Amino acid sequence: MTSGIHHVTLITGNVQANVDFYVGFLGLRLVKRTGGYEDPRQLHLFYGDRSGAPGSLITFLVWQDGSPGRSGAEQVGEISFSIGQASIGFWLERALRHQVKVEGTVQEFGETVLRLRDPDGVIIKLAAAGLPPLALPVSDIPPEHAISRLRGVTLLSETPEQTAAFITAHFGFRMLTRSGASQRLVADSGDSVDVRDASGFWPGAPGTGIADHVAFRAPDDAAVKAVERDLARLNSSLTNLHDRHYFTSLYVREPGGVLIELASDGPGFTLDEPEETLGQQLFVPPDAALDAQDIIATLPQFALPGEDRVVYRDLTHVHRFHTPAHPDGQTLLLLHGTGGNETDLMPLARRAAPNAVLLGLRGRSTESGVQRWFRGLAPHIFDQKDITFESGALDAFVTDAEREYGLDRDHLTALGYSNGANLLAAALLLHPGLVRRAILLRPVMVLDNTPQADLTGTDVLIILGETDAYRSGGETLADALRAAGATVTVKTLPAAHALSDQDNATIAAWLGKEAQ
Template sequence: MTNGIHHTTGITGDAQANVDFYADLLGLRLVKRTVSHNDPTTLHLFYGDAAGTPGTLLSFFAWPDTAQGRRGSGQATEIGLTVPLESLGDWVQHFLSRGVNFSGPTRDGDTSRLTLEDPDGLPIVLVGVPDARAGQTWEGSTVPTAMQVRGIHHVVFWTEAPQETGAVLERHLGFRRVGEQGGLHTYRTAASLGHTVYLRDTSGFWPSAGGVGTLHHVAFRTANAESEQALLNAVRAEGLEVQGVREHGYFQSIYFREPGGSLLEVATDRPGFALDEDAAHLGERLVLPPELEAQRQDIEVALPRVALPGEARLPARDLDWVHRFQPGTSGLTLLLLHGTGGNETSLLALGRQLAPEANLLSVRGRSLEEGAPRFFRRFSATRYDQAHLVEEADALAQFVEDAAVLYDLDPGQVIALGYSNGANIALATLARHPSVFAGAVLLRPVMPFEAPPPTDLGGLPVLVLHGQRDPFLPLAEPVTPYLRRVHGDVQEERLEAGHELTDQDIAVTSGWLREQAQRLAVRS
């Protein structure tokens, strides 16, 4: 048996907007910022009461620019949060003062409810409860103690099998059925904070689709590893699909699908979130599992940055290209352009390794090929859509100019660094708009133009690195002669490598970039 709800986990497309909603607007404490144990490139945020008590926790995976999910059968679709009943009027005033859309209050038995959506569209209900059991209130909250969220009140599951889903709640999760009205089945537990689970009968409704604005799973509490193992054995004996025990550091978990299709987790209460942080400073820094600590620099540079209420925040500009900006401490800016199938995070760690003090402006290609981002369309592996190539090269040049203004970058110190398809769009942009760049690094380029345009690079420095065993090397042969013909100051090297990047690429490129940074610093 479990002791109520441990936490919920949702998906956000905008980590900063998520923090602004849950930590600033609702006044919850960010008790842990870490990464997904399945994917260290995914930021994982936990909010709760002052101590991060199980039963008060909401967590979110940050998946930037992921498609919006769809609510449907086989999914939890709503979170209710307990607040003192007498505070509901204050919450109404709070939302009105912030210009937040909400509905209510509405009465439901002895409770009153306000309903709103978070920035990703996830329904959140504040439930005013008489004599609300207190989570640990927090002096650092943005809302007064008397208003603060006390914990999770309820979750709502949509299921085409309400009887079977309900049986799992009763047999394994410590809930009892207390009634049904209008297709909404109610289950409660007397343990913990008195959580409620509602099951909405959605027979014949469309299935859910995971994505931004949806709940990935709901976790239920259990006291220790022994009770968790007993529950695992019982659920497995019932024939449900169960994943083995996973150690998350702050708790250990099992996962299984209930008969209606929703993913459920059972998590232990201990050791809790103060395991590796001073309780007074929970959530103020990124905490990594010990095995990932050696990769901290690479992980941090690729994760979305978030600022708590009152903290200075990094600039984020709405431009026509999905991108990531990481400020540096020098005037140099690297424009990072990924290869086919990469994205705006793919080269961030490499960029920081190559030029530790540079600003990093990393861009996602806008053309999709079987779901894989590229910078321009192609008709075959070796034949490119010339009109689209020109169109995207021109658009990229405009993006660089706009970004320089909006991020206050020195436009005379922007160096393009592209790999494979990214090197090709860098070459195309350089050829059409040489004044946009102070130089370029082309890693494994080929000639993208069928008829390379005449231009004058005016001695612009360009580093070209080929792989001797690269199967695309024959297509790369025209690159350096073209660049020299249009007056580029080209350094070309052929490395003992294939199409992949090697330590030799890093050594040569970092040295070349140091030289360019010194040249640009003197010139500026």
């Protein structure tokens, strides 16, 4: 029976740093970039050898700028790769040169192991195991020192004996030896699983810098389904079978709580593209194909080592760029509604302005656990100090973005929806000159006292919903902006507070007119 580790899947909060580490530093190949099957708007990256062979793969779900998780029981705690037995010195020197955090060398089960931390804090071990190499990608690393394959994983379990028994019974591993609080299981391929006694550990929590699951190998989908039937007869844990296009997957939690996947070796990543071009094209799940361009607009962009890239700066707001293939010089600054994030308005903005650079911002306030731009004190009563402060922060962001990214206010249009539109409108009045063009979708007036402001030369499009309960608040805002000297166009659509395709068309027409 085919056995061993198929892949390990983790979560990263910084896609560019992740690519730089796994491709640039470790020398792996990016073999596939996809939208997630559970959520097509989540980027999923696969690294491995030249063909993305099982046993070489480490994959990452991208939670860009997401919150860190907590390492603990019921998780994959560490990942190791095999290197040559004389390569520890090479990798130690390389880590120091690349400013990678080094935790030193240790002996584990008779092997010398160099412990490192990736940019998210994940423990990556380079074990001088000398396993037979897979087909390595070409890189600046001499072949004799290159990573050859995955070596193994460490599972943190409060029931280590049950965990070990479960893995040996169903996934083709066998007990090898014990050392301290760990026992090592091995497969015929040489891959290892170290089960560490985590009794008394805090339970792990999902987030960036945490492993989601480990996947073991099966020769084909028939073998995967056979294991599913065996587990169903035992009624030991809930199982889920999925067609992941490139392999068939079965998910189950072992008795210690670690999520395990059984994945078939085939058909593999060359199913829909040749080996020579692996990793160059983004694939989305078939059921999301009609929305592919919208999905692409929401996914974080990155560059491989040596390619041009956006170097993100630490500004007042978490933010995200989307740069189209053929930018026309325009930039849309996007402010989401309540409960949204920096990518929420990118599909709408892309449809309205396909060749504009999109710059999405994340609101800095939270209320009832959801993201907002300013606090509310009670229904229809807004925190005026918070509005004033956050308006200043938005003005500071635009000023800093001019300096750090070369943002040009003459070619900048700000677009906000609902709570984001309300903050944008307040900022226009509190900081005249913030932007010269603004689009406000379903806004209301949130300032108790309208400041004296000169908005001469500022063009504003306000789009209201005919049956929106807040429509009158938008009309009041339009009057205040006109009184301040802005040129205001109000469009009322047959809609409520939610956005529709008519908003896209209305925005596109207004932008086209403004460009003339």
